[in-house]
Amino acid sequence: MTQLVSAGSLPAPTLIAAAGDRAAYRFLEFFAAQIRNPHTRRAYAKAVGAFCSWLEARGLSSIAAVGSIHIAAYVEELGRRHAAPTVKQHLAAIRRLLDWLAAGGVLPFNPASAVRGPKHVVRRGKTAVLAPEEARQLLDSIDVSVPVGLRDRALIGLMLFTFARIGAATAMRVEDVYVQSRRLWVRLHEKGGKAVDLPCHHSLEAYLHAYLDSTGIQADDEGPLFRTIGRGTGRLTRTPLPAANAYAMVRRRAEAAGIATKIGNHTFRATGITAYLKNGGTLERAAAIAHHASTRTTQLYDRRDDAVNLDEIERIRI
Template sequence: MSDSIVLKSNSSVLSSSGHPEILLPAIVVEAGESTARRFMEFFLVSIRNKNTRMAYAQAVKQFLDWCEDRGLEFSGISALAIAAYIERHPGSAPTINQHLTAIRSMFGWMVTGGILKDNPAAEVKGPKYRVKKGKTPVLTDEEMRELLDSIDVSHVVGMRDRALIATMFFSFARVSAVLGMKVEDYFPKGKRYWLRLHEKGGKYHEIPTHHKAEEYLDQYMDEAKLWNEKGTPLFRTTVGRTRKLTERGLQRQEAWAMIKRRALAAGVNTDACNHTFRASGITNFLRNGGSRDNAQKIAAHEDSRTTALYDRREDTISLDEIERIRL
């Protein structure tokens, strides 16, 4: 991490390594340099995951802007004010709870740093919410085949897209874990190739590569001439529409846009997203006799309840069952 931390009183910006990341609210700047610095440290020091950092930054800034609009000072924010904010929050229950967690964590960091005596968010409760089934769009087996078969693989970009989608589907991996792979993270072990996935918390998760994903990855690696490009991203961006790969790794939003284009072109569920293939792969695995325990291990889920959210076997209602309804 770079030591360059910028603090400005107007349109305050928090930046690390020269890249603006988090807007520093005026209410924090007005609270003094020690408060502002501790606030910055909460995001840059205590949160290592970039996605979590940005989600928390958005949530905290939204809350502090709300406080500022009501004339509150940072040190004067009370549990009552936080409860009022949560009560009026327009988001869904999961969003509200995530925002409350971000607010509670930020104030907790202030307490441990000696900025505040107590955490005003410690006792504030969010809405109750229990999920039994995930909402991620899932592709049927037929749709998965149609999607993969529809991709034009006469050029390296098509090979890249097919290999990326197949890797997510057959490994149950998060898109960030797959996009974080380097060339050497696709490696031989015994008679087969394995995947080394970059999971949350800096953990590595190694699993054997499904033969179909291995076939697609090999073709992509051959065409892109990546076998000797150790230390560089496995899945790369292109130079405009030239179909020439760069040395820069593909980002989540770019992968999402690609999937939307591919789904539309294939005529399959256009609600498909990066997470779709994780859910589709797990559902396929369970439908074909795989156990939930093994699905949990492959997906690197800490809790079996998380794996259960991806089990969408009950989503499909057959016509025969519908015809049981009679008048």
């Protein structure tokens, strides 16, 4: 059993393995079978690893010896070094793992269930938002005489006009752009594995048509929609564009367009939602398009009040 865990992509920490083969197996099973999202898996693995290292440094030899006092002390110490959202994420990872171990009979109960995390209330998101004029300036500044420019404009336009997350955008295949009722549609594979089908804004339709027609990838249905550029060739490869590369591209394009705001991939989601609401869209429909489980999440992207706040500040005439 120990060999099975060690052979996995995420070996069990010494603290877990010390509780026996059953604990090591349940640990591997938790990350391999219970957490499907790779980003969540990576974040939880980091959080659990840090917690186990902290416990080992304080003399604990097995996860079976962990009590609520240890977890509370760890959360307290973590709160002095990290912001509340980070602490809450770490506690969530610890709580879920220990709950899984308890359900499998490794622990008699979940000691983390009695530990409360820090309070954290968010009423306004921190994602940078572009004014409509800035978004247009960015799109118009891209040189679309080359494949990389066509790709970048199509990707930015997709995030802007569909509120797509970067993960959903970079996961798209060519076949996820299709015609229905004489209009171009896109299929986004959002969180939870749910496919979201949306009609294209007329600008996005033009961007996608230009990208697909000019680069010659339209016939490659199974291939990735957004691809890397071959080194020294300037041509598209068949390798999906990583999210990190997309972020670097967005920063580079913004700087070239003279946009001072420090933006990222999520900026276009927030910019699109804000523009939609400013033009009479409803919060409920925005949440549906963005694939938010609650309109409270959508409200974090609504920056219509920013203009009101600026007008009020300008009343301070000295």
